[in-house]
Amino acid sequence: MSLPPFQLLLDSHGTTVHRFLVAAVGPADADDCFQEACIAALRAYPSLSHADNLRAWLMKIAQRKAIDAHRARARLPVPLAELPEVPSSDNGAVTSVDGLTTVWAHVRKLPEKQRMAVFLRSAADLPYADVARALDCSKDAARRNVHEGLKRLREEMAA
C-alpha cells in the first residue's frame, strides 16, 4: 500500500471540503475550520493504514471540525452582526442580507447526525456510501439521517 502525495489530496478534494464547511459552519468560520481540518489531516496522514476513499476520510475530519465549531458557537452568545443572516421572509424561506436563500441556516438547527448527513449529501454532494464512511455509520443509517433531516426541514420551513 502506498499513500498518494498529500498535495494531490488537497488539489483533488480541497474544493469539496471547503464547500461543505461554508454550508455547515457559515462563511465566517469556514476558512478557520478548513485550516484546522487540513492540519489535522496532514498530521494523521502517514499513519493511515489504507489508501482507499481518501475523500471520505478527509470529509470525516472536516465533519468533526464542523461539529467542534458548532458546539463552540453554541456556548457563545449570538453576535449581533450575524442576526441579519437568519431573518424569515414572508414565505418562510430564509434570506441572507445579499438576498441569497440560505436554507443552510435551517439545516444548521437540525440535530447533529441529521445536520451532518444533510450537509455531506447536499453541500459536498457525496454518495450515501461516502456519507456513511464520513459519519462512521451504515449506509442505511446515513440514508435515514438525510431522510429524517429533510423531513424535519420541510416541516420547519412550511411552518
Add this chain to the structure above:
Amino acid sequence: MSDVDVELDRAAGGLSGGPSPALMRRVSERFEDEGLVDVAYAQVDSPLGPLTIAASPRGLLVVAYPERPLDTVLSRLAAEVSPRVLEAPARLDPIRRELEEYFEGKLRRFSTKIDWTLTRGFGRKVLRTAAKIPYGQVRTYGQVAEGAGSARAVRAAGNGLGSNPMPVVVPCHRVVRTGGGLGGYTGGLERKEALLAIEGRT
C-alpha cells in the same frame, strides 16, 4: 422534487468554488510552522526546460527534467520518503537561486545539502564520488567506479549515474567515456553537452 430539495440544490449551487488562494497560502504557512512538510517541491524554469525540485528538511532529494511526469516524481517521493509531500516553493528558494546562478555560469559549487534517501548501495557510492568532481573537470566511468570502491564495476557505475535523482547538482554530467566520448545522460546528450559548455568544456 420537493421545495426543500430545490432550495438545497440552489444553495449548493451558490457555494464557493473552493478555498481562495489567500486561504491556501495561510494553510501552507501553517503546514510549515507546524513542521508537517516532510517533502517540499516546486517547479522552476531553467535553460534546460522546467525542472521539478524537491527537498526534505535534511536536504535536496530530487532535480527532475520535464520528461519525468510530475505525478511519477511525487508518487516516488511519497512512497520512499514520506506521503507528506507538499508544494512549498519558499522552502526551495535557496536551491532555486543557486541553480539560476549556476546556469548563468556564476556558481561553481553548490552549497545545498543533499538528502541521499532515494539512492542506495553502490549507486549511492558512485553518486557521492561524482559529487566530488570539481567544476569544469571530467572523469571517466572507470575512474568513478574505482572511486566508489570497485574499479571493475564500470557498467554498474554507469547505471548508478544514469539513475541520479539530482542531476546538475550532483554532477553526473562530468563523467565521460575513456577516449573522450560523452557516454550517456539521464536528461539526453544535448543537456549533457549544454552543462559541460556552461562549465567551459566543449
